[in-house]
Amino acid sequence: MTFLQSIFRQNTAWRWTSLVLRVLLGVVFAYSAYAKLSEPWRIFAMDIEAYKLVTNLFLVELIARGLPWFELLLGLWLISGFWLRGSATICALLLTFFIGMMVWAQINKLGINCGCFGSGEKISWLTQLRDGSLLVAALVLAAWSHLSRRSPQPPPAAPTPA
Amino acid sequence: MKVFALLLAAFLPAFATNPAVAKGQGAGNPSAPILIELYSDFECPACRAFHVDMLPLLLRDFVNTGKVYLVDHDMSNHQHSAEATGYAFAAARIGKYSEVANALFQHQGEWSQNGKVWDAVASVLSAADQKKVAALAKDPSIQAEIKTETDDGRIKVAQTPTMIVIRSMRQYRFVGSPNYDLFSGFLNDLLKR
Numbered sequence: 246m247t248f249l250q251s252i253f254r255q256n257t258a259w260r261w262t263s264l265v266l267r268v269l270l271g272v273v274f275a276y277s278a279y280a281k282l283s284e285p286w287r288i289f290a291m292d293i294e295a296y297k298l299v300t301n302l303f304l305v306e307l308i309a310r311g312l313p314w315f316e317l318l319l320g321l322w323l324i325s326g327f328w329l330r331g332s333a334t335i336c337a338l339l340l341t342f343f344i345g346m347m348v349w350a351q352i353n354k355l356g357i358n359c360g361c362f363g364s365g366e367k368i369s370w371l372t373q374l375r376d377g378s379l380l381v382a383a384l385v386l387a388a389w390s391h392l393s394r395r396s397p398q399p400p401p402a403a404p405t406p407a
Numbered sequence: 408m409k410v411f412a413l414l415l416a417a418f419l420p421a422f423a424t425n426p427a428v429a430k431g432q433g434a435g436n437p438s439a440p441i442l443i444e445l446y447s448d449f450e451c452p453a454c455r456a457f458h459v460d461m462l463p464l465l466l467r468d469f470v471n472t473g474k475v476y477l478v479d480h481d482m483s484n485h486q487h488s489a490e491a492t493g494y495a496f497a498a499a500r501i502g503k504y505s506e507v508a509n510a511l512f513q514h515q516g517e518w519s520q521n522g523k524v525w526d527a528v529a530s531v532l533s534a535a536d537q538k539k540v541a542a543l544a545k546d547p548s549i550q551a552e553i554k555t556e557t558d559d560g561r562i563k564v565a566q567t568p569t570m571i572v573i574r575s576m577r578q579y580r581f582v583g584s585p586n587y588d589l590f591s592g593f594l595n596d597l598l599k600r
Contacts, residue, residue, distance in 0.1 A: 284579070287593040291585040302588060356453065356566055358582050365580035367565050 259389060266386045267323045270336055273379060275320030280363035281313035289313065292360030296346055330394070333387035340380040347373050432479040432499060435470035441597060442573040443477045446564045449492060449511045450485035450519050457568045457584045458512040464587050469594055479508075482560040482567055483553055487524050490544075492553050494528045497543035498536075506531045507540070574600070 281289045290309035299305050322332040347368050350357055359368045366372065447454040469475035483489035491511050498507035507528055514527035529537050543549060570581040574597045
């Protein structure tokens with residue numbers, strides 16, 4: 246057992262921290278999904294298309310209609326705490342992808358909406374700081390869930406000959 | 408009854424069109440089901456792209472067909488845009504707003520570099536109209552209008568061009584030039600509601 250594993254497994258504060266983090270991330274993802282689903286899907290589609298990474302309108306529509314539902318499921322999955330390793334890892338990967346897209350848009354000076362929580366929010370250092378903070382939370386949660394796994398039990402000792 | 412009157416007085420301003428907007432800057436049927444408020448700047452390159460690529464389609468499909476009332480708010484956030492806006496507002500007073508606005512966007516690359524805004528404006532006006540516009544552009548009421556439009560715009564939008572689409576008290580914001588196929592589909596969906 247490594248030092249980190251012992252901290253993550255034994256410290257009660259870490260257990261509470263992980264509970265807070267997964268509920269926080271879950272609520273944020275569920276709210277993000279709600280904000281998109283409560284508007285016409287074409288608004289989110291325009292935000293996606295504005296990044297100019299996906300130009301095929303069929304794919305844009307597929308993402309615009311599918312991603313909010315995926316975010317909602319991920320949010321509920323995180324809140325449930327079921328197989329946290331999986332949900333926290335997917336959450337961290339998704340946030341890394343989102344931040345990467347925002348940085349790409351900033352570098353290319355696209356001056357577009359981020360599409361994070363519905364329409365009308367322009368990409369700025371604030372949106373990146375917010376998503377960056379969420380990514381840190383997701384990484385901590387993923388690390389906690391991976392390191393706090395029960396290490397495999399040592400094989401039973403061979404019977405000693407009488 | 409008093410309560411009803413008070414409520415009416417409170418909500419009436421929300422239904423009124425912006426009084427600061429010159430007549431030449433509203434296009435289409437004022438009682439159209441959708442109102443689009445466009446915040447733009449004559450010197451911003453993204454606004455030029457919007458004006459050249461998207462606006463003609465929007466006018467053809469929605470404004471000229473009476474489905475959308477478009478109100479253009481010209482802001483002055485760049486070096487020469489206040490001068491350009493002054494000429495456009497002056498031209499609006501003699502019914503030549505569209506001509507001057509088109510010329511300003513068409514020649515934006517030139518006058519934004521060399522500062523010769525008047526050359527672009529004069530190219531689409533007769534000698535008589537040139538005199539009127541040049542005189543009107545110096546009018547204090549035009550300068551006040553430019554300031555009001557810009558100050559109002561800075562409160563409402565973070566960048567240009569921005570469209571605020573209003574339908575039945577709901578607002579949707581679009582920054583830059585959205586994909587026209589998606590945007591027209593969105594407007595058609597709004598019209599069906």
